[in-house]
Amino acid sequence: MAQTRQIKLGLSCRYLGYHVAAWRHPDVPSGGALSLQHFLKVARKAEAEKIDMIFFADSVGVREDDLPPGSAARSMKNAELEPTTLLSAIAACTQSIGLVATASTSYNEPFNVARRYASLDHISGGRAGWNVVTSWSEQEAWNFGRDQHFDYDTRYAMADEFVDVVAGLWDSWEPDAFLRDKQSGLFYDPEKLHILNHQGRFYRVRGPLNSARTPQGRPIIVQAGGSEPGRDLGARAADVIYSSAHSIEKAQAYYADMKARVAAYGRDPSELLIMPGVTFYVGETMERAKAKQDLLQQLIEPQVGLSILYHHFGDLRDYDIDGPLPEPKHAKVKSLADSLYQMAQENNLTIRDVYLTVAAGNSGWTIVGTPESIVDELQSWSEKNAADGFNICPATLPNGMEDVAEFILPELRARGMFRTEYEGPTLRENLGLALPELGDIVSRHGRKVVSL
Amino acid sequence: MAQTRQIKLGLSCRYLGYHVAAWRHPDVPSGGALSLQHFLKVARKAEAEKIDMIFFADSVGVREDDLPPGSAARSMKNAELEPTTLLSAIAACTQSIGLVATASTSYNEPFNVARRYASLDHISGGRAGWNVVTSWSEQEAWNFGRDQHFDYDTRYAMADEFVDVVAGLWDSWEPDAFLRDKQSGLFYDPEKLHILNHQGRFYRVRGPLNSARTPQGRPIIVQAGGSEPGRDLGARAADVIYSSAHSIEKAQAYYADMKARVAAYGRDPSELLIMPGVTFYVGETMERAKAKQDLLQQLIEPQVGLSILYHHFGDLRDYDIDGPLPEPKHAKVKSLADSLYQMAQENNLTIRDVYLTVAAGNSGWTIVGTPESIVDELQSWSEKNAADGFNICPATLPNGMEDVAEFILPELRARGMFRTEYEGPTLRENLGLALPELGDIVSRHGRKVVSL
Numbered sequence: 019m020a021q022t023r024q025i026k027l028g029l030s031c032r033y034l035g036y037h038v039a040a041w042r043h044p045d046v047p048s049g050g051a052l053s054l055q056h057f058l059k060v061a062r063k064a065e066a067e068k069i070d071m072i073f074f075a076d077s078v079g080v081r082e083d084d085l086p087p088g089s090a091a092r093s094m095k096n097a098e099l100e101p102t103t104l105l106s107a108i109a110a111c112t113q114s115i116g117l118v119a120t121a122s123t124s125y126n127e128p129f130n131v132a133r134r135y136a137s138l139d140h141i142s143g144g145r146a147g148w149n150v151v152t153s154w155s156e157q158e159a160w161n162f163g164r165d166q167h168f169d170y171d172t173r174y175a176m177a178d179e180f181v182d183v184v185a186g187l188w189d190s191w192e193p194d195a196f197l198r199d200k201q202s203g204l205f206y207d208p209e210k211l212h213i214l215n216h217q218g219r220f221y222r223v224r225g226p227l228n229s230a231r232t233p234q235g236r237p238i239i240v241q242a243g244g245s246e247p248g249r250d251l252g253a254r255a256a257d258v259i260y261s262s263a264h265s266i267e268k269a270q271a272y273y274a275d276m277k278a279r280v281a282a283y284g285r286d287p288s289e290l291l292i293m294p295g296v297t298f299y300v301g302e303t304m305e306r307a308k309a310k311q312d313l314l315q316q317l318i319e320p321q322v323g324l325s326i327l328y329h330h331f332g333d334l335r336d337y338d339i340d341g342p343l344p345e346p347k348h349a350k351v352k353s354l355a356d357s358l359y360q361m362a363q364e365n366n367l368t369i370r371d372v373y374l375t376v377a378a379g380n381s382g383w384t385i386v387g388t389p390e391s392i393v394d395e396l397q398s399w400s401e402k403n404a405a406d407g408f409n410i411c412p413a414t415l416p417n418g419m420e421d422v423a424e425f426i427l428p429e430l431r432a433r434g435m436f437r438t439e440y441e442g443p444t445l446r447e448n449l450g451l452a453l454p455e456l457g458d459i460v461s462r463h464g465r466k467v468v469s470l
Numbered sequence: 471m472a473q474t475r476q477i478k479l480g481l482s483c484r485y486l487g488y489h490v491a492a493w494r495h496p497d498v499p500s501g502g503a504l505s506l507q508h509f510l511k512v513a514r515k516a517e518a519e520k521i522d523m524i525f526f527a528d529s530v531g532v533r534e535d536d537l538p539p540g541s542a543a544r545s546m547k548n549a550e551l552e553p554t555t556l557l558s559a560i561a562a563c564t565q566s567i568g569l570v571a572t573a574s575t576s577y578n579e580p581f582n583v584a585r586r587y588a589s590l591d592h593i594s595g596g597r598a599g600w601n602v603v604t605s606w607s608e609q610e611a612w613n614f615g616r617d618q619h620f621d622y623d624t625r626y627a628m629a630d631e632f633v634d635v636v637a638g639l640w641d642s643w644e645p646d647a648f649l650r651d652k653q654s655g656l657f658y659d660p661e662k663l664h665i666l667n668h669q670g671r672f673y674r675v676r677g678p679l680n681s682a683r684t685p686q687g688r689p690i691i692v693q694a695g696g697s698e699p700g701r702d703l704g705a706r707a708a709d710v711i712y713s714s715a716h717s718i719e720k721a722q723a724y725y726a727d728m729k730a731r732v733a734a735y736g737r738d739p740s741e742l743l744i745m746p747g748v749t750f751y752v753g754e755t756m757e758r759a760k761a762k763q764d765l766l767q768q769l770i771e772p773q774v775g776l777s778i779l780y781h782h783f784g785d786l787r788d789y790d791i792d793g794p795l796p797e798p799k800h801a802k803v804k805s806l807a808d809s810l811y812q813m814a815q816e817n818n819l820t821i822r823d824v825y826l827t828v829a830a831g832n833s834g835w836t837i838v839g840t841p842e843s844i845v846d847e848l849q850s851w852s853e854k855n856a857a858d859g860f861n862i863c864p865a866t867l868p869n870g871m872e873d874v875a876e877f878i879l880p881e882l883r884a885r886g887m888f889r890t891e892y893e894g895p896t897l898r899e900n901l902g903l904a905l906p907e908l909g910d911i912v913s914r915h916g917r918k919v920v921s922l
Contacts, residue, residue, distance in 0.1 A: 041650065041657065048650035048657075052682055054562065054593045078581060080680045083663075091660045097648065097682045100589035106558035107593045110506065127577065129530060129613040137552035141506045141559045160676035161581040196549065198493065198500035203771055205493065208543045211535075224612035228532045230504055230549045319655055 022434040023400050026291055026407030026449060028118070028260070029064050029422070031057060032075045033094050035414035036297055038326055038377045039317035041094040043414045050415070051098045054107050060416045061108045064115055067423045068437050070448050071116025071147060072108070073240070073260070073409065074101035078125050079158040082325070086333055089325035102134045109142035116445030118147035118240050118258075123180035124173050125153060125162045129223055131180075132187035135237045136229040144233030144444030147258070148184075149240040150251070152177045154350050155329075174247035178462060179218045181239070181255045185459040186214040188236035190226035192456065212456070234446045235454040244272075244353050253279030253290065255459050257451055260409045261294045262354075264361070264383050269294055269404035283460060291406040291449060294399070295382040297413055298392055300425045307386045314413055315374055323373035330355035340368045382411055389429040397435060474886040475852050478743055478859030478901060480570070480712070481516050481874070483509060484527045485546050487866035488749055490778055490829045491769035493546040495866045502867070503550045506559050512868045513560045516567055519875045520889050522900050523568025523599060524560070525692070525712070525861065526553035530577050531609040534777070538785055541777035554586045561594035568897030570599035570692050570710075575632040576625050577605060577614045580673055583632075584639035587689045588681040596685030596896030599710070600636075601692040602703070604629045606802050607781075626699035630914060631670045633691070633707045637911040638666040640688035642678035644908065664908070686898045687906040696724075696805050705731030705742065707911050709903055712861045713746045714806075716813070716835050721746055721856035735912060743858040743901060746851070747834040749865055750844055752877040759838045766865055767826055775825035782807035792820045834863055841881040849887060 033051045034040040041048045050056030061072050082093040090096075101119035109117055117138065121131050131148070139146035152173040153159075159167040168176065195210035214225035241256040243249055252259050253276055261276075263269035277287040301307035324334050332347040343362040349355030362372050378384050385392050399405040412418020430436040441447050485503045486492045493500045502508030513524055534545040542548075553571035561569055569590065573583050583600070591598035604625040605611075611619040620628065647662035666677035693708040695701055704711050705728055713728075715721035729739040753759035776786050784799040795814040801807030814824050830836050837844050851857040864870020882888040893899050 042652045042655065044652075048652060049648070052592050058562075077680065078585070080678055083665075083678065091658050092655050094657050096658065096678075097643070097680055099592060099681075100585050103554055103558040103586055103589040103593060106555040107562035110510075110559035110562040125579065126582065127579075127614055130578065130582075133530070133552050134555055137555040140504050140551060141555060157676075160674075162579055163674040191549070196501070198546075200494045200496070200500060203494065203544050203769075203774070205546050206543050206548065213535075222612075222615040224609075226532055226535065226548075228529065228549055229551075317655075322655070 024437065025396065025400050025405070025430070025435050026070045026293060027436065028071045028073050028116075028293060028407070028409040029060070029069050029419060030073045030075065030295070030409055030411040031060055031415060033098060035418050036382070036411040037314045037413040038093075038322060039314050040414040042317040043314060043417075045417050046414050048094075051094065054099070054104070056416070057099075057104060058108060058111055060419050061112055061115060063416065063419045063423060065112050067427055068440055069115060070407070071118050071445055073118040073149065074104065074120060075149070076101050076120035076122070076151070077155065077158060078122055078153065079155065079161045081155040081157045081329075083157060085325045085328055086321070086335060089321050089328070092319065092322050093325065102138055105146075106138055106141055109138065109145065114440045114443060114448075115145065116147055116238070116448065117142055117145050118149055118238070120149040120151055122151050122153040122158070123177040124168055125158060128180050128183035128221055129187065129227070132184040132227055133229060136188060136227060136232050139232035139234055139237045140229070144446065146232070146234070147238035147240050147445060149242070149260070150177060150181060150256070151242070170245075171247070174245075174251065176220050178247070178251055179220050181251065182459070182461045183214070183216050183218070183221050183223050185236065185255065186216055187223065187225050187227040188232070189456045190214065190229075191231050193231045193235070196230055234444050235458075238445055238449070238451070249276060249279060252276065254283050254462065256290060257449065258291045258293060261292055262382055263294050263404070264357070266399055266402060266404050269399060270402060273403050273405065289451065293407045293409045294405050295409045295411045296396075297378070297382055297384045297411045298421065298426065299378075299384070299386040299413065300389060300392055300421050302388065304386070304388060304391075307388065311378060311386055311413075315378065318374070318377055320370075323370065323377065326373045326376050327369070330358060334369055337369060339370050343367065343369050343372050378413070389425040392426060393429040393433065393435070396430070397433060400435065476889065477848065477852050477857070477882070477887050478522045478745060479888065480523045480525050480568075480745060480859070480861040481512070481521050481871060482525045482527065482747070482861055482863040483512055483867060485550060487870050488834070488863040489766045489865040490774060491766050492866045494769040495766060495869075497869045498866050500546075503546065506551070506556070508868065509551075509556060510560060510563055512871050513564055513567060515868065515871045515875060517564050519879055520892055521567060522859070523570050523897055525570040525599075525601065526556065526572060527601070528553050528572035528574070528603070529607065529610060530574055530605065531607065531613045533607040533609045533781075535609060537777045537780055538773070538787060541773050541780070544771065544774050545777065554590055557598075558590055558593050561590065561597065566597070566892045566895060566900075568597050568599055568690070568900065569594055570601055570690070572601040572603055574603050574605040574610070575629040576620055577610060580632050580635035581639065581675055581679070584636040584679055585681060588640060588679060588684050591684035591686055591689045592681065596898065598684070598686070599690035599692050599897060601694070601712070602629060602633060602708070603694070622697075623699070626697075626703065628672050630699070630703055631672050633703065634911070634913045635666070635668050635670070635673050635675050637688065637707065638668055639675065639677050639679040640684070641908045642666065642681075643683050645683045645687070648682055686896050687910075690897055690901070690903070701728060701731060704728065706735050706914065708742060710743045710745060710901065713744055714834055715746050715856070716809070718851055718854060718856050721851060722854060725855050725857065741903065745859045745861045746857050747861045747863045748848075749830070749834055749836045749863045750873065750878065751830075751836070751838040751865065752841060752844055752873050754840065756838070756840060756843075759840065763830060763838055763865075767830065770826070770829050772822075775822065775829065778825045778828050779810075779821070782810060786821055789821060791822050795819065795821050795824050830865070841877040844878060845881040845885065845887070848882070849885060852887065
């Protein structure tokens with residue numbers, strides 16, 4: 019009998035879960051987004067359950083403060099811990115779980131990013147991952163001396179070069195460069211030091227990085243781009259893709275496209291793991307699962323509901339909330355706005371329907387069901403080449419992780435789909451990825467990034 | 471009887487101690503600069519001994535890689551952990567000790583610095599400090615798209631504005647802004663949110679910061695400037711000064727000058743703590759203390775000795791090592807080079823003498839002695855208005871901290887000069903500083919930074 023295909027699992031931990039009303043749930047600590055103890059509780063539970071990695075999305079600004087009056091102050095998305103500092107603290111209190119933090123290529127310097135993630139990889143003993151994003155809101159641009167965010171092409175061109183610089187800096191020192199020979203007085207072997215000397219369109223960075231090569235060789239690179247340049251960057255440089263798909267057909271198409279792109283870059287398709295985001299509402303029975311979702315949906319006030327759609331469709335307060343959704347307007351993330359509009363058209367949804375749907379899963383794939391029915395879907399996606407694993411986006415935390423442990427994992431394990439022990443101490447080992455050689459990330463121009 | 475004046479104590483922890491040959495010492499773990507466990511050992515010992523704070527100097531590049539051939543590879547100053555990530559990890563494993571990390575105003579964005587230190591303050595429950603530096607090496611400039619470092623006036627003008635922006639961002643939210651009222655659905659009170667809207671010569675930053683006001687109100691600001699603009703910035707905005715002085719007379723003059731400057735900014739002079747750096751070699755007898763120093767001095771090869779002077783005096787390999795020191799040339803930190811040259815002139819020192827002297831204490835104040843003789847000096851500095859406390863720069867770690875615990879602290883406590891228990895859980899409380907109001911840091915132009 020063929021062995022069941024194993025899946026990888028990540029847990030997205032931002033704020034207090036992915037439901038817009040998560041903070042109002044009776045079991046959720048409403049101040050948790052600023053509490054190390056809250057996230058430690060989640061991380062320890064996830065580690066006890068052998069989840070591959072916890073993940074933090076991020077923004078460098080309060081994106082919600084341009085919402086219509088009354089809505090902004092009802093949002094929990096305004097105060098949080100910075101993810102690399104938070105994950106360093108969690109690293110010190112855990113042993114095996116992967117730690118993936120987001121950093122923007124638009125509003126950081128590549129040297130600082132290379133350094134902070136290398137540091138996190140050393141501190142955690144090889145569990146760091148960098149989720150590469152380009153940011154999307156004007157609110158972020160305003161915090162960095164700009165009137166407007168970079169246009170799409172520019173910011174992706176920047177990201178492309180930024181990743182090359184970071185990867186090149188991570189290759190500054192060979193694994194055995196540091197001799198630290200007390201007898202001879204030689205601290206390192208100068209033959210094993212490589213100066214990057216990068217001079218590109220956006221960045222000039224000499225190097226070397228003031229860090230040794232990290233326990234994972236280099237931190238894992240995670241990316242989420244669905245657009246053409248985003249897919250290209252992911253196929254070229256990423257180890258993991260957090261994708262977004264609402265149907266198995268779309269997920270399969272994305273999966274096939276990405277694996278083909280990876281191969282076109284001369285990489286083995288298994289070197290890139292595709293992990294769609296998914297939100298569960300799970301219970302022993304369908305009724306109980308539905309009740310969990312309903313409890314949260316009822317906590318959404320109409321003005322908060324409209325605010326969910328604000329960045330995609332503008333101010334909808336003058337529309338009939340139970341009428342049809344208008345076309346996207348000034349959308350911040352066009353692909354997302356288009357897919358919401360398409361969903362509304364195809365299913366004849368009202369404005370209220372749409373915001374409730376988005377709220378239920380933060381516009382990602384959402385499943386309401388029993389452990390069996392949910393794992394049936396996951397297994398189907400896994401076996402039909404739609405996913406190598408899943409990035410779980412719980413509606414609420416910490417109880418969302420408890421639901422995963424109580425309902426989802428036992429069923430996955432009963433079918434032989436998920437580990438009972440970690441494969442190793444590093445994220446790379448648990449993801450089944452090989453230790454990279456220097457220069458493993460090949461730039462768009464085909465040359466090795468590192469100047470050996 | 472008048473109460474003995476209490477002192478504050480910091481511990482500088484960078485690399486493996488401040489002696490250039492520290493890593494070759496038999497009791498020093500030569501790979502410790504990349505090891506969380508090494509620094510945790512030091513931090514836990516320091517906390518057990520009620521030290522106010524541990525401190526990490528920093529650079530954003532390998533400054534040593536322009537040294538003459540053969541010297542660079544003999545330096546330990548090339549690979550280290552990034553201080554905010556390291557201190558976040560230490561925060562998770564300690565309860566009371568202060569955590570001060572360096573970040574450069576020349577090679578960071580103020581929003582990112584404000585955010586990371588606010589995050590560290592939340593994570594640590596109010597123990598974060600930011601040591602403000604402007605950087606000084608070309609090696610750092612080269613990692614950030616520049617051919618040369620910013621000139622002195624420009625980088626201090628940048629630092630001045632940068633600190634205002636960071637302080638203003640830290641004032642984004644009033645202490646009770648976050649209601650998180652599950653019943654009403656109101657997450658925060660919009661009246662208690664303040665948008666900075668900073669538009670200056672170097673920075674345009676709107677805000678708000680995506681963090682709540684921190685446990686200390688805002689993190690502690692530390693600064694070390696000895697120059698005119700450095701002193702002015704420190705007097706205006708710092709809570710603690712890490713000063714550098716080789717004699718009590720110079721320390722007294724600096725202390726008096728800084729306290730007067732603080733008063734001129736309308737602050738109470740007690741709001742700024744002056745803490746000179748000091749390196750001890752201590753033993754039960756003077757002979758044992760001297761033997762500790764000699765052991766390290768003998769581990770300095772001549773080429774490493776000359777490399778210590780390289781950034782101040784250029785390449786000295788063609789000079790007689792036992793002849794006189796030439797005048798400073800292309801000095802990176804002019805004030806330091808001048809003071810070394812003056813020291814050599816006044817004491818008739820050879821090149822070898824100077825590098826050995828610098829090596830003994832990393833060019834700071836160095837005392838070799840018994841517990842009694844050392845604490846006599848500290849007490850004298852404290853009582854004669856030369857210091858509010860001291861920033862201990864141990865020659866080696868972790869054993870330098872063990873020496874402090876075994877020899878220095880018992881003597882300080884016997885004289886009633888140092889605490890036996892922490893005053894509170896925050897660094898601010900232990901330093902005896904009040905919780906600040908919003909807008910407590912007054913900008914150079916007299917106005918409050920925050921736009922209330």
